[in-house]
Amino acid sequence: MTSESTIEINFDHGTLLVTADPEQISPVIDLLKYDQRVKLFRAQGYVYAQLIRQLISAGISFIDHAKNFTPLELTLKSRLTPRVHQAEALKCWLADKGRGTVVMPTGSGKTFMAAMAMATIKRPTLVLAPTIDLMQQWTSVLERLFGIESGMLGGGSHNILPVTVSTYDSAVLNMEFIGNRFGLIIFDECHHLPGTMNRMAATMCIAPWRLGLTATPERSDGGEIILEELVGPQVYRIDIDQLEGNVLAPYRTVRLELPLDPDEAAEYQVAHRIYREFLQRNQFSFNNQKDWSRFVGLCARSPEGRCAFDAYLKQRRIARGGHAKIRKTWELIRRHRHERIIIFTAENETAYRLGESFLMPVITHLTKAAERKEMLDRFRSGDYPVLITSKVLNEGVDVPEAGVGIIVSGSGSIREHVQRLGRILRAGNGKKAVLYELVSQGTSEISVSRRRREHRAYQRGRRNY
Numbered sequence: 001m002t003s004e005s006t007i008e009i010n011f012d013h014g015t016l017l018v019t020a021d022p023e024q025i026s027p028v029i030d031l032l033k034y035d036q037r038v039k040l041f042r043a044q045g046y047v048y049a050q051l052i053r054q055l056i057s058a059g060i061s062f063i064d065h066a067k068n069f070t071p072l073e074l075t076l077k078s079r080l081t082p083r084v085h086q087a088e089a090l091k092c093w094l095a096d097k098g099r100g101t102v103v104m105p106t107g108s109g110k111t112f113m114a115a116m117a118m119a120t121i122k123r124p125t126l127v128l129a130p131t132i133d134l135m136q137q138w139t140s141v142l143e144r145l146f147g148i149e150s151g152m153l154g155g156g157s158h159n160i161l162p163v164t165v166s167t168y169d170s171a172v173l174n175m176e177f178i179g180n181r182f183g184l185i186i187f188d189e190c191h192h193l194p195g196t197m198n199r200m201a202a203t204m205c206i207a208p209w210r211l212g213l214t215a216t217p218e219r220s221d222g223g224e225i226i227l228e229e230l231v232g233p234q235v236y237r238i239d240i241d242q243l244e245g246n247v248l249a250p251y252r253t254v255r256l257e258l259p260l261d262p263d264e265a266a267e268y269q270v271a272h273r274i275y276r277e278f279l280q281r282n283q284f285s286f287n288n289q290k291d292w293s294r295f296v297g298l299c300a301r302s303p304e305g306r307c308a309f310d311a312y313l314k315q316r317r318i319a320r321g322g323h324a325k326i327r328k329t330w331e332l333i334r335r336h337r338h339e340r341i342i343i344f345t346a347e348n349e350t351a352y353r354l355g356e357s358f359l360m361p362v363i364t365h366l367t368k369a370a371e372r373k374e375m376l377d378r379f380r381s382g383d384y385p386v387l388i389t390s391k392v393l394n395e396g397v398d399v400p401e402a403g404v405g406i407i408v409s410g411s412g413s414i415r416e417h418v419q420r421l422g423r424i425l426r427a428g429n430g431k432k433a434v435l436y437e438l439v440s441q442g443t444s445e446i447s448v449s450r451r452r453r454e455h456r457a458y459q460r461g462r463r464n465y
Contacts, residue, residue: 006061019040099211100235
């Protein structure tokens with residue numbers, strides 16, 4: 001090419017191909033890499049907006065063949081009036097060039113805020129959600145709000161329309177073909193995005209406008225940095241306690257410390273001692289993920305290690321599913337027999353054990369989609385007053401009628417704990433939500449509970465027994 005040649009930008013399987021002489025594009029050379037295979041400059045798709053802005057700012061003319069979208073007339077048909085926090089979130093996002101993450105609690109109207117953004121930007125929009133349930137939920141809401149047909153990508157559907165909802169998994173598989181067809185991309189539950197595979201859905205899309213939605217942005221692996229690079233900075237945040245009693249139902253959290261039965265306590269102490277002695281002999285501190293990986297590797301290489309790992313699993317199983325927890329759960333079900341209750345466990349085994357004990361429906365990742373839908377529909381209608389689940393209902397699924405949550409067991413994750421609280425906070429007439437947390441005394445669950453309650457939502461309205 002000569003210096004007088006026109007710069008051309010093309011979309012190529014999730015990347016940008018730039019035809020230009022090096023001296024022509026010196027102001028943007030830091031965004032590009034020379035691809036020796038095709039003798040052209042290449043960039044990741046997500047830098048499209050930055051590349052265009054810098055070329056315009058430098059006064060460099062170019063032909064844009066990459067963008068394959070035009071303005072789209074999107075008008076909200078809903079008569080809903082935006083709440084103050086929704087309008088403020090939209091204002092902050094627009095002020096940051098329509099790029100960034102909005103942090104709002106479950107039940108506070110993240111979906112409607114996103115629809116407001118779509119109606120403002122008026123460009124073809126792709127919404128990414130982590131599960132098929134959420135994909136279907138988004139599709140229904142958007143069709144109702146805008147009065148249009150919405151496409152779906154995932155769960156056996158492959159219908160690409162100007163407004164399309166996809167699972168993250170399906171977006172990763174298809175973005176190299178559709179990554180230039182949308183001007184706005186919305187990442188629901190965007191704390192999933194930094195995952196090694198999920199982030200590809202963001203890097204291969206050229207959408208200039210990007211909106212991340214989450215109630216729990218914190219990650220233990222530093223993924224917030226990746227989220228800021230691919231979506232934008234955190235532009236707005238409002239927490240559960242700030243919306244309590246107005247947008248969200250008033251709530252209280254109650255931690256119940258329960259003793260193990262004598263036989264369980266004896267078994268726990270034996271298993272715990274074997275596990276702790278192995279850790280001390282091998283100087284494990286579990287300050288990071290590498291320690292855990294090293295522990296698992298060492299356990300696999302010796303009979304002593306396998307014995308220690310079995311002991312670890314046994315003491316955890318006893319603490320998470322003690323008989324006192326089963327009895328207390330039944331007591332709480334009876335106490336709240338006129339309300340709808342969600343019971344959370346850390347693993348399927350305990351969930352099924354509770355289901356068998358109480359003859360109540362159980363939803364796990366093994367539950368087929370049709371059966372899961374039927375259970376949720378019956379829960380909403382009141383036919384099923386109680387649902388038991390391991391982790392399926394931690395996030396996303398809309399269960400507005402639930403007013404009582406019982407955490408039988410869980411991890412030390414702050415995000416998981418906040419998500420479970422969020423499941424019961426959707427406002428209702430006269431509704432007062434309560435979240436019970438059952439903790440086995442004299443076990444590692446005490447420290448686990450302390451870690452997962454390190455969120456402002458748990459610094460008020462809590463009681464211990």
